[in-house]
Amino acid sequence: MASEAPSTTRRLADILANTPDVFESLTATHAAATDAIPTRLYELCRLRVAALLGTPDELATSELDAATVEALPSWPTHDAFDATDRACLAFTEQFIIDVASMPDDLAEAVADRLGGDGFANFVHALLALEQRQRLRLIWDQLDIKGALS
């Protein structure tokens, strides 16, 4: 099971306390996403998204070993990462920075490594983890203290 910073999990739960349908479906999406792709890929991409977005506490929480986490900023060249890791991380970076400009070759590289169904699962899982971090960041920025009504 992939991980998430406890502070992110708590923040989402607190904000959505008055909208249980939304919270429960968001939680179910998270659980399905973490089960849909290998834990290593989920964790690599979650940590890379956190580094790019500046999500608090996420980098301090991981199922990966410390050496891999430390090497992650150097993923294009570091030998801790294989071709599948690199394809998925390249796709992740473009997805976060400018998803509408995703070039075909980045998508094809992931599909080549994971297969068609695997690629579909990967993109959905990436969307799920991105949504959670962006929601947390937005609500932090708005400085919302209690639950939304």
Place this chain on the structure above:
Amino acid sequence: MTTTRTRRLPDNARPSSRLLDAFMDWQASAVRLTAVDPVTTELVRLRCAQHHDCHT
């Protein structure tokens, strides 16, 4: 600017049904919220579609 892309997924490629169903439930539950007025909601939906290059 209109960009033409090649198809990226085979016709029969699908995410897991559990994941797809969870996403559908999550999106439906968010759409059912009423705190934001319909005009603002539609503006946000259109902006998100533009951001994601979504044409559906």
